[in-house]
Amino acid sequence: MPNQADTADELRRYLNARIPLIVLRTSEARRAQELIRQVAGQLKAMSFYCHTRTGGLAELLSQKAIVDDRSLLGAFDYAAATFRSRDYVNFVFVDVEDIGDDSSTSRHLAELADLAENRSGSIILITAGSVSTGLMRLGMAVELDLPDLDELFYVVSDLIDNYRGSMQIDWNHDDVRQASEVLVGLSESQALNAISTLLAKGKLIQDDIVELSTFKDRMFGAISGIERVPLRPEDSQVGGLTQLQSWLRERGEMIRMDLTHSRLRPPRGVLLVGVPGCGKSLSAKVVAAEWRFPLYRLDMSSVLGMYVGQSEGRLREALDMASRVAPCVLWIDEIEKALAGGVAGGDSSGTTRRMIGHFLYWLQESRAKVFVVATANDVSSLPPELLRKGRFDELFFVDLPDPEDRAEIIRLYYQSYLETDVSPYLLEELVTLSDGFAGADIAAVIHELASYKLRQRLGSAPISDEMVKDGFRNLMPFSRTNPEDVAAIRAWGLERAVPAGRPRQVDDGDAGRGVRRIMTPN
Known part of the structure; x- marks a missing residue:
C-alpha cells in the first residue's frame, strides 16, 4: 500500500498533468489537507484554495478567507468565476456530501471540472465515501492510506521529544519504534491521542508500551467474532512441550525485529494438533504472555451467519481487525469445527470452501505481525490445504x-x-x-x-x-x-x-x- 510520500508524489504528477478532477480517498481529512499544502508549497506557479464546512473558502497556504459566504454553493460560484478568468488555479473541497450518485451536487462538480479543464485548473475532492461513476470518468483517484511505521515513528518521536527534559521519559529509539509498531493501524490523530494520554501521567516508562494495545481496542470497538483475552500471571508458563517452546522462542525474536525494509515476512503462526487437554490452548496464552503481545480469540461460531455471504464478510472483517491491532497473537481454538464442512463434500452452499480460501489467502499474503495459534483435536476433518507446508510455519503434535x-x-x-x-x-x-x-x-x-x-x-x-x-x-x-x-x-x-x-x-x-x-x- 502507498505511504504518504508515494501519495504526495502521485498527487504532484496529477497536478502537473492538469487532471481536471482528482479524488483523494482518505479517512483523515486534516492529514490530507496538510499533504496538499506541502505539495502546493512546491508548485509555486499555481494557486490553491480550500473549502471546509467550518472555515468556508480560504487560500490554502495563507489560510486567508476569500468570501464571507461559507456555504458550499458560495464556494462553487467563486470557483466557477475564477476558472473563467484565470489559469492554473486549483480548488480543494473537503467532505462534500451527496456525490456518490448522480445528484445536483455531483453534476455541479462535473460542470466545474469542465471549466477547470479549459483553463488548466484542477478540482481536488477529499472524501472517505463513494464518488459517482460519472464524476470518476472525468479524472483520477489517489489513496492516502493510514500512516505506516516510518510515518508514525516520525510523528511519535516529534511529540515525545517535546517533553524530554521536562518529565521522566524512559523510552529510547528502539522503544519509540516498538510503540509506533503497536500503533500501526490507527490514524495519525488517534496515535497522537494515545501517546498524549500516556504523557498526561507525567512520565513515560517501559511498561506503557504494553498499554498502547488497550487503546487500540477502545478505538476500534467490538468486532463480531474477535475478542480480547485478558492474560493472568499464571498464563505465562506451561509444563512440558519443550520443542514447541524452544521453537516459539526463536520465532519470538524474529517477530520483534523491524522487518519494514526487509523482504522477509513475519512468522505466520503454528497449527497445534493432538490429544485434548495437553496444553494446546494454553500455549496461545503462553506465547502472548512471553512476547508481551495482546491475545485475541477468533470465535468461528459467531462468525458463521445464516445468510449467503454473511459468514465470509464477518471472517474478512475479523481478520482485517486482527491486522489492524497487530502486533498480536490470534488464537483460533478447535479450528476444525468451523472449517470441517468443506471436507468430503459436506458443504452444499460453498460457504465453508470460500471461508477456507479467504483464510488461507490472508494467512499467506498478510504482512501484519499477527501470529496465529490454531488448535485442532479432530485432525481427520481438517481440509488438506490447511496442512500444506507454507500455510502455517509449522505443524506440531501435542501428545x-x-x-x-x-x-x-x-x-x-x-x-x-x-x-x-x-x-x-x-x-x-x-x-x-x-x-x-x-x-x-x-x-x-x-x-x-x-x-x-x-x-x-x-x-x-x-x-x-x-x-x-x-x-x-x-x-x-x-x-x-x-x-x-x-x-x-x-x-x-x-x-x-x-x-x-x-x-x-x-x-x-x-x-x-x-x-x-x-x-x-x-
Missing part, C-alpha cells in the same frame, strides 16, 4: 506428557494452587499414578485438592500424601475413557507432525493400542 513432563506439570500446579513444593518421594509416586494423564487432568486433581484445603480452612497445614495419591487414583483420564479416539489421534500425529514435547520412540503397537495405564488400587 500425552511423558514422565519428565508430568513431573514438571505436577511441580508447576503444586506451586500455583497449593503454593508449596512437592516432596521428591511423593513426586515420584504421582508421576507413576498419572501415567496416561493429560496436563488438564493433573491440573484438575491438584485444583480440587486446593479447593478442599480452602473449604476445610486448613490454612498453612499440608494435605496428607495419601489424600493427594487418592486424588490421582480416583480420576479417570480421557485416555482411559476414550482409548480409541486417543489411539487414532496419536497414530495420525506421530507420523505427520513435529512432536511438541521431547522426541521419543513409540513402537507401532503402542500407537495403535492407545495409552498404557498403570492402575493403583485404593
Whole structure:
C-alpha cells in the first residue's frame, strides 16, 4: 500500500498533468489537507484554495478567507468565476456530501471540472465515501492510506521529544519504534491521542508500551467474532512441550525485529494438533504472555451467519481487525469445527470452501505481525490445504506428557494452587499414578485438592500424601475413557507432525493400542 510520500508524489504528477478532477480517498481529512499544502508549497506557479464546512473558502497556504459566504454553493460560484478568468488555479473541497450518485451536487462538480479543464485548473475532492461513476470518468483517484511505521515513528518521536527534559521519559529509539509498531493501524490523530494520554501521567516508562494495545481496542470497538483475552500471571508458563517452546522462542525474536525494509515476512503462526487437554490452548496464552503481545480469540461460531455471504464478510472483517491491532497473537481454538464442512463434500452452499480460501489467502499474503495459534483435536476433518507446508510455519503434535513432563506439570500446579513444593518421594509416586494423564487432568486433581484445603480452612497445614495419591487414583483420564479416539489421534500425529514435547520412540503397537495405564488400587 502507498505511504504518504508515494501519495504526495502521485498527487504532484496529477497536478502537473492538469487532471481536471482528482479524488483523494482518505479517512483523515486534516492529514490530507496538510499533504496538499506541502505539495502546493512546491508548485509555486499555481494557486490553491480550500473549502471546509467550518472555515468556508480560504487560500490554502495563507489560510486567508476569500468570501464571507461559507456555504458550499458560495464556494462553487467563486470557483466557477475564477476558472473563467484565470489559469492554473486549483480548488480543494473537503467532505462534500451527496456525490456518490448522480445528484445536483455531483453534476455541479462535473460542470466545474469542465471549466477547470479549459483553463488548466484542477478540482481536488477529499472524501472517505463513494464518488459517482460519472464524476470518476472525468479524472483520477489517489489513496492516502493510514500512516505506516516510518510515518508514525516520525510523528511519535516529534511529540515525545517535546517533553524530554521536562518529565521522566524512559523510552529510547528502539522503544519509540516498538510503540509506533503497536500503533500501526490507527490514524495519525488517534496515535497522537494515545501517546498524549500516556504523557498526561507525567512520565513515560517501559511498561506503557504494553498499554498502547488497550487503546487500540477502545478505538476500534467490538468486532463480531474477535475478542480480547485478558492474560493472568499464571498464563505465562506451561509444563512440558519443550520443542514447541524452544521453537516459539526463536520465532519470538524474529517477530520483534523491524522487518519494514526487509523482504522477509513475519512468522505466520503454528497449527497445534493432538490429544485434548495437553496444553494446546494454553500455549496461545503462553506465547502472548512471553512476547508481551495482546491475545485475541477468533470465535468461528459467531462468525458463521445464516445468510449467503454473511459468514465470509464477518471472517474478512475479523481478520482485517486482527491486522489492524497487530502486533498480536490470534488464537483460533478447535479450528476444525468451523472449517470441517468443506471436507468430503459436506458443504452444499460453498460457504465453508470460500471461508477456507479467504483464510488461507490472508494467512499467506498478510504482512501484519499477527501470529496465529490454531488448535485442532479432530485432525481427520481438517481440509488438506490447511496442512500444506507454507500455510502455517509449522505443524506440531501435542501428545500425552511423558514422565519428565508430568513431573514438571505436577511441580508447576503444586506451586500455583497449593503454593508449596512437592516432596521428591511423593513426586515420584504421582508421576507413576498419572501415567496416561493429560496436563488438564493433573491440573484438575491438584485444583480440587486446593479447593478442599480452602473449604476445610486448613490454612498453612499440608494435605496428607495419601489424600493427594487418592486424588490421582480416583480420576479417570480421557485416555482411559476414550482409548480409541486417543489411539487414532496419536497414530495420525506421530507420523505427520513435529512432536511438541521431547522426541521419543513409540513402537507401532503402542500407537495403535492407545495409552498404557498403570492402575493403583485404593
